[in-house]
Amino acid sequence: MSQNPMPEFEPLADFDQRRIELEGVQKTVYVQGHGPGIIVMPEMPGVSPHVVRFARWVAEAGFRVYLPSLFGHDGAVGTAEEGAAVFQRACISAEFNALRRGASSPVTRWLRALARQAHDECGGPGVGAIGMCFTGNFALSMMVEPAVLAPVLSQPTLPLRDPAGLEISEDELQFVRRRLENEDLRVLAYRFEGDPLCTAQRFQAYQEALGPRFEGRVLPDERANPDVPPFFSRHVPAPHSVVTVHLIDRDGEPTRSAVNEILTFFRQNLSPTA
Numbered sequence: 001m002s003q004n005p006m007p008e009f010e011p012l013a014d015f016d017q018r019r020i021e022l023e024g025v026q027k028t029v030y031v032q033g034h035g036p037g038i039i040v041m042p043e044m045p046g047v048s049p050h051v052v053r054f055a056r057w058v059a060e061a062g063f064r065v066y067l068p069s070l071f072g073h074d075g076a077v078g079t080a081e082e083g084a085a086v087f088q089r090a091c092i093s094a095e096f097n098a099l100r101r102g103a104s105s106p107v108t109r110w111l112r113a114l115a116r117q118a119h120d121e122c123g124g125p126g127v128g129a130i131g132m133c134f135t136g137n138f139a140l141s142m143m144v145e146p147a148v149l150a151p152v153l154s155q156p157t158l159p160l161r162d163p164a165g166l167e168i169s170e171d172e173l174q175f176v177r178r179r180l181e182n183e184d185l186r187v188l189a190y191r192f193e194g195d196p197l198c199t200a201q202r203f204q205a206y207q208e209a210l211g212p213r214f215e216g217r218v219l220p221d222e223r224a225n226p227d228v229p230p231f232f233s234r235h236v237p238a239p240h241s242v243v244t245v246h247l248i249d250r251d252g253e254p255t256r257s258a259v260n261e262i263l264t265f266f267r268q269n270l271s272p273t274a
Contacts, residue, residue: 010049010075014056015067022113028074029114030067033059036127036270037118039066039111039142043133043154043241044090045083045231046072050244051132054259061263063270064122066114070095070107070135083231090134091160098134098158101165104141104172105158111138112145119147126150128266133157133241136198137167140187143176150269152262153189153206154242155198164201166209173209180213187214188265190258192239192246194221217261219254 015030030047032055040055042048047069059065071093072078072086091098095107111129118127128150129139136156142148158167166173179185187210191198203216224239224246232245239246243262247255 006049006053006077008049008077010052012047012052012075020068020114020117022117023110025110027110028069030055030069030074031065032056032067033062033064035062035064035122036124036266037066037115037122038063038266038270039068039115039118039127039129039139041068041111041129041131041135041138042070042072043135043244044071044157045078045086046070046076047074048072048077048229048244049075050229050241050247054243057259058263058266061266063128063266064118066118068111068114077229078231080230080234083229084235087134087235096134096158097167098160101159101162101167102170104168105138108138108141108144112142112148115142115145115147124272125270128152128270130154130243130262131156132244133197140176141168141172143179143185144172146179149183149185150266151187152265153187155191155195155240156189156202157197160197163196163199164205166202166205177210177213180210185213185269188262189214189216190219190242191216192219192221192224192242194238195240196238197236197240217258219258223248223254225255 015032042051097105126147126149130152131138132154139151159165
């Protein structure tokens with residue numbers, strides 16, 4: 001019996017679909033809710049029903065969600081073959097730094113501009129950002145933009161061939177570290193214990209780079225949802241997606257507790273009195 005029954009296709013009809021041009025590049029962004037802005041970046045292979053569900057939870061918690069389409073077929077679960085094709089295209093795309101450590105993905109410049117726009121539109125102290133999997137580190141790189149106050153890294157996976165590598169340039173990393181100290185900010189991060197894509201070595205590298213400002217959470221593999229879509233069952237070898245595919249939406253489950261902690265983190269950092 002499914003732990004997490006989800007539709008095969010999510011039309012996103014309750015979102016405002018916008019074409020937003022920033023840095024000379026247009027992308028589709030799905031917007032919903034009212035309150036401080038939160039950038040929710042999709043995991044591979046795209047804006048799936050699982051990602052949309054999480055975005056709705058954020059909007060229902062009192063935030064205005066900006067969900068950009070960065071790859072894949074929006075709203076679709078997709079087959080294992082379709083997901084693999086999306087992954088392969090992203091790996092060679094000039095927008096993403098999939099393989100090399102010590103460099104931020106170029107698309108983070110566009111995402112920083114989106115954070116500025118979200119802050120202009122929503123007001124408040126600033127905005128939050130969460131990346132997942134392929135986009136997992138982007139929320140940290142986005143902290144070069146002063147409006148980003150609440151970064152969450154969910155199973156950051158890049159660079160793919162370096163288990164201890166960080167997908168951020170050294171200059172940006174040092175800038176972010178100074179911000180964290182000077183503004184008394186912190187970074188939340190999540191992974192499953194046995195995840196070979198987001199490893200213990202990577203979390204250790206973040207800890208060494210950011211010190212106590214990095215708060216990594218490690219979830220037990222046995223508490224992951226085993227009922228996953230075809231792309232994950234074929235290409236993702238272990239529990240991986242903390243707040244989406246491998247989440248069990250039930251009180252007391254570690255994955256549901258992670259969602260609740262993230263929403264609390266956003267409230268603490270982005271409320272008008274923060």
